[in-house]
Amino acid sequence: MKLSLYLLLSAFAANMLFAVATSKDSGPITLEMLNVINPAAARSTFCKDFEKKQGVKGECILNSDAVAPINKAIAKYKITRLGEIAATLAWMLFESEGWHYVINHNPGNKGQGTRTMMSWAYVSKYAKELYPDKYAKVIGKFSDDTSKADNSTKTKVMDLVLNNDDSLAAGFWYLTKQASSFHNKKDKLRTLNLKDFKDYTWNGIKADVSTDDNGKKQFTWEEGRTAKWNEVNKIIGKAKLKQLVTGSMLSKRRRNH
Ligand SMILES: *[C@@H]1O[C@H](CO)[C@@H](O)[C@H](O)[C@H]1NC(C)=O
Numbered sequence: 001m002k003l004s005l006y007l008l009l010s011a012f013a014a015n016m017l018f019a020v021a022t023s024k025d026s027g028p029i030t031l032e033m034l035n036v037i038n039p040a041a042a043r044s045t046f047c048k049d050f051e052k053k054q055g056v057k058g059e060c061i062l063n064s065d066a067v068a069p070i071n072k073a074i075a076k077y078k079i080t081r082l083g084e085i086a087a088t089l090a091w092m093l094f095e096s097e098g099w100h101y102v103i104n105h106n107p108g109n110k111g112q113g114t115r116t117m118m119s120w121a122y123v124s125k126y127a128k129e130l131y132p133d134k135y136a137k138v139i140g141k142f143s144d145d146t147s148k149a150d151n152s153t154k155t156k157v158m159d160l161v162l163n164n165d166d167s168l169a170a171g172f173w174y175l176t177k178q179a180s181s182f183h184n185k186k187d188k189l190r191t192l193n194l195k196d197f198k199d200y201t202w203n204g205i206k207a208d209v210s211t212d213d214n215g216k217k218q219f220t221w222e223e224g225r226t227a228k229w230n231e232v233n234k235i236i237g238k239a240k241l242k243q244l245v246t247g248s249m250l251s252k253r254r255r256n257h
Pocket residue numbers: 108109110151
């Protein structure tokens with residue numbers, strides 16, 4: 001490893017331990033890490049430039065907006081495995097195109113969104129779990145069969161979970177509540193294991209998979225997923241985040257004594 005990279009990564013490690021010790025919003029992910037993983041969103045003008053160019057307003061966020069919600073979500077859903085964090089970050093960064101989007105524009109499926117671009121069925125479940133009272137009011141007569149909800153209902157339900165905290169937590173919720181056979185399993189989502197990430201994408205997220213006319217599953221793979229996963233793991237793997245996640249758990253346990 002080049003000395004400069006080694007020093008950089010050591011600085012991340014030091015920052016993380018420091019952050020764990022000092023702030024309740026902190027956790028295994030630091031702003032410095034996000035800025036290396038997703039450098040465009042480190043620029044303060046990232047969203048202004050994008051909104052001017054694309055005309056999509058109010059969706060784009062900076063890494064500095066994302067870091068605390070991501071750490072809160074990791075704590076909320078008690079994620080401790082490095083491979084799970086990496087997969088979820090890669091999934092979010094791929095689907096949101098590096099934090100540009102929080103709702104689906106292409107093809108424009110109503111009710112599809114959050115930073116993972118969950119489909120309406122999951123957005124509906126997620127909103128119901130987080131905000132049962134508000135959800136009940138908004139879903140109204142479609143509560144028995146949410147697949148029949150009209151576009152304006154879908155939009156109103158989704159609005160409940162598009163805030164930064166919830167939209168950046170959606171992937172961690174999904175992993176623990178909707179694809180729990182991939183959570184805390186020692187042969188799933190192993191650190192730095194691309195095959196496991198593909199397995200999760202196809203069989204957990206159920207993306208890039210379809211069924212042909214004979215009912216046989218067809219798997220494709222968008223290379224952009226690998227690119228994001230590599231960007232995330234380039235930092236996470238080498239920074240030995242695993243030790244630091246463990247460290248943060250230990251420091252929490254210590255505080256309780
Ligand atoms: C609802 O949204 C979809 C896009 O998801 C669109 O194709 C459809 O025309 C819309 N329906 C109505 C009634 O506006």
